[in-house]
Amino acid sequence: MKQTLIEKLTRALHSLNYPEVKVLVQPPKNPEFGDLSSNLAMLLAPKLKMPPIQIATSIAAFLRENDEDDFIKAVEAVPPGFLNFTVNKNFYTRHLKTILKQARSYGRSAIGKGKKALVEFVSANPTGPLTVGHGRGAILGDTVCNMLKWNGYSIQREYYFNNAGRQMRMLGISVYERYRELLGEKINFPSDGYQGDYIQEIAEKIHAEYGDSLRESPDSPVFRKTAEASIFSNIENSLARLGLRFDSFFNEQQLYDNKAIFDLLDILRDKGLIYEKEGATWFRATAVGREADKVLIKSTGEPTYRLPDMAYHISKFERGFDLIIDVFGADHVDTFPDILAVVKSLGYPQEKMKVLIHQFVTILKDGEQVKMSTRKANFITLDQLTDEVGADVVRYFFIMRGMSTHLNFDLDLARDQSDENPVFYLQYAHARVCNIIKRAEAAGLQVDAESDLSLLQSDIELKLIQRLLEFPEVILMLHDSMEPQQLANYLQTLATVFHKFYATERVITDQLRLTAARLVLTEATRIVLSNGLEILGITAPARM
RNA sequence: GCCCCGGUAGCUCAGUUGGAUAGAGCAACGGACUUCUAAUCCGUAGGUCACAGGUUCGAAUCCUGUCCGGGGUACCA
Numbered sequence: 176m177k178q179t180l181i182e183k184l185t186r187a188l189h190s191l192n193y194p195e196v197k198v199l200v201q202p203p204k205n206p207e208f209g210d211l212s213s214n215l216a217m218l219l220a221p222k223l224k225m226p227p228i229q230i231a232t233s234i235a236a237f238l239r240e241n242d243e244d245d246f247i248k249a250v251e252a253v254p255p256g257f258l259n260f261t262v263n264k265n266f267y268t269r270h271l272k273t274i275l276k277q278a279r280s281y282g283r284s285a286i287g288k289g290k291k292a293l294v295e296f297v298s299a300n301p302t303g304p305l306t307v308g309h310g311r312g313a314i315l316g317d318t319v320c321n322m323l324k325w326n327g328y329s330i331q332r333e334y335y336f337n338n339a340g341r342q343m344r345m346l347g348i349s350v351y352e353r354y355r356e357l358l359g360e361k362i363n364f365p366s367d368g369y370q371g372d373y374i375q376e377i378a379e380k381i382h383a384e385y386g387d388s389l390r391e392s393p394d395s396p397v398f399r400k401t402a403e404a405s406i407f408s409n410i411e412n413s414l415a416r417l418g419l420r421f422d423s424f425f426n427e428q429q430l431y432d433n434k435a436i437f438d439l440l441d442i443l444r445d446k447g448l449i450y451e452k453e454g455a456t457w458f459r460a461t462a463v464g465r466e467a468d469k470v471l472i473k474s475t476g477e478p479t480y481r482l483p484d485m486a487y488h489i490s491k492f493e494r495g496f497d498l499i500i501d502v503f504g505a506d507h508v509d510t511f512p513d514i515l516a517v518v519k520s521l522g523y524p525q526e527k528m529k530v531l532i533h534q535f536v537t538i539l540k541d542g543e544q545v546k547m548s549t550r551k552a553n554f555i556t557l558d559q560l561t562d563e564v565g566a567d568v569v570r571y572f573f574i575m576r577g578m579s580t581h582l583n584f585d586l587d588l589a590r591d592q593s594d595e596n597p598v599f600y601l602q603y604a605h606a607r608v609c610n611i612i613k614r615a616e617a618a619g620l621q622v623d624a625e626s627d628l629s630l631l632q633s634d635i636e637l638k639l640i641q642r643l644l645e646f647p648e649v650i651l652m653l654h655d656s657m658e659p660q661q662l663a664n665y666l667q668t669l670a671t672v673f674h675k676f677y678a679t680e681r682v683i684t685d686q687l688r689l690t691a692a693r694l695v696l697t698e699a700t701r702i703v704l705s706n707g708l709e710i711l712g713i714t715a716p717a718r719m
Numbered sequence: 720g721c722c723c724c725g726g727u728a729g730c731u732c733a734g735u736u737g738g739a740u741a742g743a744g745c746a747a748c749g750g751a752c753u754u755c756u757a758a759u760c761c762g763u764a765g766g767u768c769a770c771a772g773g774u775u776c777g778a779a780u781c782c783u784g785u786c787c788g789g790g791g792u793a794c795c796a
Contacts, residue, residue: 205739214738217776227776255776257739300796342796455794466721466792473794480796505790508723534724535789576732579724581789583731588745595745595758603758611755645735652735664733667743678751678760697755719758 176270176644179246180211180260187237188215193230194222202641209249209259210641216256227256234258267640268628274643274699275624282646282706286654287328287498293491294320296502297414297421298335301406302346303371305413305557307536308504311582313557314573314712315533316502317419318659321710326654328498332420335487337427337480338403345369347399351389353378354398358387373409377402413557417566418712425490427483435486436478439517440471446520463516484510485517492523499528500657508532531657533578539585555586564589567713571598574659574711597667602716604670605708608701609717611682615694618683622698626691635676639696642669646703659711666707673700 177200184198196218203212216231223230231252238250249261274281296316299309320330337343349368353375356362364370381389381401389395414420430436440456443449448459454474458481461468471482491499501511511530519525537544538555561569568589575597576582589596612622631640649665682693708715 199736199738201735201738203739204742208739212738217738220776253739255739302796337796340796453794457794470794475794477794479794484796505724507791507796509791510796512722532724537789580732581725585731588731597744599758600744603756607756607759614755649735656736660733661735664735664743667733671743674759675761677755681755683755719756 176262176266176641177211177648179266180213180262183238183242183246184213184215184234187234187241190241191233191237193219196222203259208253208257209251209261211260211262213258213260214256216252216258220256228252228254231256231258264632264637265629267637267644268631270644271628271631271640271695271699272624274702275622275695278702279706281702282650283325283327284647284651284654285327286651287323287326290328290497291331291495292320292323292328292498292500293331293333293494293496294323294500294502295333295335295425295491297419298503299410300337300342301403301410302342303369303406304373305410307538307555307557307560307584310417310557310560310569311533311536311573311578312502312504313414313419314417314570315531315578315659316500317417317712318570318574318710319500319502319531319657321712322650322653322657322659322662323498323500325650325710331422331496333423333425334421335425335427337483339428339431340477340480343399343403346374346402347396348393349374350377350381350398350402351393351395354381354389357382358390360390373406374402377405380405409558413561416558416561417569425487427487430483430486430490435490436482439482439486439489442521443517448520458513458517460513460516463520465512465516469513481510481513485514488514488518488528489521489523492518492527497527500531501528502531502533505532505534529657531578534581536573536582536584539583540587560584560586567602568596568598570712571596571601571663575663577658577660598713599719601666601670601704601708602714603719604673605701605704605715606717606719607677608673608697608704611697612694612701613717615683615690620683620690620694622694623691624695626695627688628692628695630689630692631696633680635672635679636693636696639672639676639700642672643699643703646707662707662710666704666711669700669703669707673704 180200181198184200185195188195188198196215198213198215200211200213202210216234217227219225219230220227235250235252235258238247245263246266247260248263251259253259294316297305297309297313299305305313316332320332324330345365345367346369348365349370352362352364352368357378381397385397389397440449443458448462449471450457450459455470456472458469458471460466469481470479472478488499515525515528518528540555557569563586564572572584572589573582615622631637645665649662653659653662680693682690682697684690705715
């Protein structure tokens with residue numbers, strides 16, 4: 176609908192010999208101003224050196240005379256220079272049919288057709304259960320994948336992790352100490368060891384299997400390996416409960432094995448971006464616009480996380496993706512500019528890479544903020560959250576806020592007020608819709624796309640249709656913004672309009688033709704709600 | 720110190736990329752079930768869009784500065 180008008184306006188500009196500008200069309204907030212509105216006369220004014228109202232008037236006149244398909248019912252030029260359009264009602268009803276025809280694919284765009292996207296998210300090392308912080312990244316990443324899929328992309332979901340290095344050594348030691356404790360020995364638990372109960376459980380498992388045979392073997396790989404396997408399966412399970420499944424797990428180790436990190440060092444050295452200082456190997460980040468140089472290899476000979484991280488991102492480019500997306504939390508904001516700098520200086524098309532950063536989740540429990548740390552284990556796990564409020568609510572809460580705002584998650588509120596929860600509002604709208612259709616079918620009425628839709632004339636009906644027709648535009652918008660919460664907001668307003676429609680008009684009446692038309696409208700609503708919920712990864716119940 | 724994110728109704732947050740009279744939900748108050756599901760709907764009340772300048776036809780939105788909150792600034796990840 177919007178697109179139709181944009182095309183018309185563009186043609187008008189051309190015919191009137193006006194310069195090209197970005198034509199923007201929006202539904203005005205105030206219904207008095209019609210269905211759609213454009214500000215382009217005001218954008219043209221400085222270029223043409225003419226008063227905007229005069230330009231608007233001539234565009235309006237042109238459109239009145241050149242509207243072959245009778246799309247525009249009325250067009251007005253209003254000071255200071257807005258163009259307000261009223262769209263012919265039969266245009267709405269005509270398009271309602273296409274929703275039924277396209278059904279489950281209604282809303283899809285082809286903008287990413289034939290393109291491959293790699294989305295990296297979660298990427299938590301297997302040192303403990305996923306926290307709510309990981310959860311936000313997980314749901315955000317997964318939803319972004321769905322959004323891209325609806326825009327035609329083929330998607331690869333990737334989880335990057337490191338099961339070597341200091342963190343994992345500490346994990347092994349922590350398990351070993353708990354194991355010795357089980358053997359009745361006095362232990363000196365490391366101050367920076369992992370203190371969660373899950374360490375205890377892993378130690379018990381090892382004790383059950385190995386008895387006391389590992390008493391004097393602090394370096395036995397059993398501790399670390401058992402912990403890693405146990406924690407990783409726990410992580411995968413937490414993710415699966417929320418409907419997440421990854422296509423690939425990329426282990427940092429392979430960048431050592433295939434020498435990728437050393438190759439990268441050579442290339443950077445050739446470019447003069449590497450130097451040695453105080454026994455360490457440094458990246459000359461200041462030469463590519465960064466504030467400070469960074470250590471890539473410590474004086475101990477061990478690489479920092481930065482080096483494999485860089486090599487990893489180069490592998491993403493080498494694997495031939497058209498779009499590369501990283502999702503991570505605000506605590507990692509400082510890592511990606513270095514990566515971008517490297518990617519850029521090696522000549523890779525950095526514009527293919529997008530970084531989505533989400534701010535922290537703060538959990539309020541019993542009115543108090545829970546400060547979270549994996550090591551100290553005073554966190555709320557993602558599993559606990561899922562237990563308390565369910566997968567749908569978890570998913571919805573994590574994407575209903577913009578990723579750049581700090582998310583306040585009041586546990587007690589989420590639990591106590593679950594009846595007032597916005598996700599139920601959405602799902603309830605869907606269930607209502609389904610129930611109406613079920614009722615109709617029970618009465619022998621089928622949804623028929625060829626019904627006389629011109630009978631849909633009331634304000635609320637037209638408003639509902641208008642909303643439904645916006646859905647494809649929303650999908651496209653998501654492609655540009657990558658903000659899932661825009662979809663959540665759209666679905667909320669759609670649900671509101673439907674609930675209002677439900678409260679004002681009856682669908683099933685003894686007027687057969689009107690009933691048929693309203694059934695089409697109802698079915699179209701079901702389609703859009705169901706498609707939208709699918710993108711959000713939330714179930715669309717037929718009854719509640 | 721420097722960098723990133725935020726500051727909008729009592730609370731949690733939207734605000735379609737600069738548009739016309741700033742919007743929801745919760746909390747408060749008052750209405751609507753003999754109806755296709757009241758997990759809903761209708762109404763009342765609630766605002767110096769942190770503050771001060773600037774840009775222009777027009778600013779919550781853009782630029783500068785200040786204040787407040789969070790994060791980062793490691794030879795941790």
